[in-house]
Amino acid sequence: MQPVLDSGACLHPQTGLAASARRVRALVRRHAYLLLKSWPRLVSMAYYPTVTMVLWAFLTIYLKPTTNFLQDAPGFFIGAVLLWDVLFRGQLGVSLTFIEEMYSRNLGNLFVSPLRLSEFIAGQLTMSVLRTLIGVGGACFFAWLLFRYSIFALGFPLIDFFCLLLAFGWSIGLAVSAMILRWGLGAEELAWAAIFLVAPVSGVYYPISVLPAWLQPVAWLLPSAHVFEGMRSVLLEGEFPWNHFWAAAGLDLVYLGIGVATFRLAINFARVHGKLLQMGE
């Protein structure tokens, strides 16, 4: 057992975009290894969105003969539930990726490596995109297979809605990760529950005008409310509402900034209180 030592540089350059991309790719590789070797994990990612979609699809079939707007836009509820899952899966993707590192007590190894905090976040967001595509993609496939509903019929606006909801999910996911880092895995339930706080005021299945007058201004502070209002506009009136688009995009920027700042604060808190090497199951 004798070491074979190489002289000279054995490492790639450590600065610049290529170096950052390599480290983010390493983090994604770590989580991809985990996902790809566990079919129950992969199935469960698509399972919940698919079951929820099926429920709303049957409700649509039941209500359609007596409901005017469903006759005009039969995919109303299915589209809504699929887009809601973009938000939910986007948030879960960030939070669960972080929780996975805490479960495996790997944060210490990661934070003594050359991985920067911004790269750690970028890795979380990339995994969120992959998890969302797998989860919602599975549900979209079954929506087409079972009910001949294609969410892609929304066309170009679908890309906007997807990106806007994903970004909002990221910001909530980062804030939830920060809280788990701050209070430990006892706060893990937040990963599953936090998003439902915004569900009633996001107008997923009903217009914001349904909400009490005092609650409506609160709803308009959420990007999700603008997206779902926009979805209804596209489905029922065939118009893309640019006002809602710009409002959602602006709010996303604000919330993402808050999410990143909160996560940074939590990491700094963990560094001050020695939690990065201690955190675990």
Add this chain to the structure above:
Amino acid sequence: MLDGVQAAADAAIVVKDLRKRYDEVDAVKGISFVVRAGTTTALLGGNGAGKTTTLSMLLGVLTPTAGSIAILGCDMLRDRYRMLPRMNFTSPYVDLPRRLTVGENLRVFADLYGVREPKQRIAQLAGEFDLAGLLARPYGNLSAGQRTRVSLAKALLNRPEVLLLDEPTASLDPDIGDRMRTYLEHYQRESRCTMLLASHNMGEVERMCDDVIMLREGLVVNQGSPHDLIERYGRENMDEVFLDIARGGTDESELGAPTPEVAA
């Protein structure tokens, strides 16, 4: 180099007045020391003496309350990302992802450190650490001793110039422990790597270390070579010196020991 830190030209690690306070507890109370480049130095002390806290601050995962740390001339509190690719560490208290195989874990960390030709480097380390038969096995299925070997392999992926080792041979049987020490000694000699080692194995310290820094209750209470310390305390071996220091039965000021500041 850090402002105000007087260090020898061959210093690899320079710690100056380092303090860490958790709420009401002073875990590290203003320690200063220098680790010479290309040497192996032990950080010794009983439980709660401040060893892991000090290592954590050196690694940048714990923010000091006060003081400064320079590693190979790099201010670790301001610019640690410049130094981290040239360092590594291992600790039995930090795990690797358990559901990933040994090979997958090593590949992820090889990429994080930017190792050129990672497959070859992993194969090389697998050969050196007898891990070839374990590469396809999940890390979580390994014995404690096997995990320690994997963690050591991970710590050497980037051929570090500074290696921080927290109980590097814990859980290893005497045979494997001895082979690991031989490997580390050889690596240190050949690469001129600087090693800082926290250990409770005094035989390991006597064998591997050029210098010893003794901590008690967050303070450096003595330092010197193992031979010097054994002589200074009038003991037979480092085990006895350790007991003297950990139990606080000796007044170090009466031993004529060099103070950390003088040594630095």
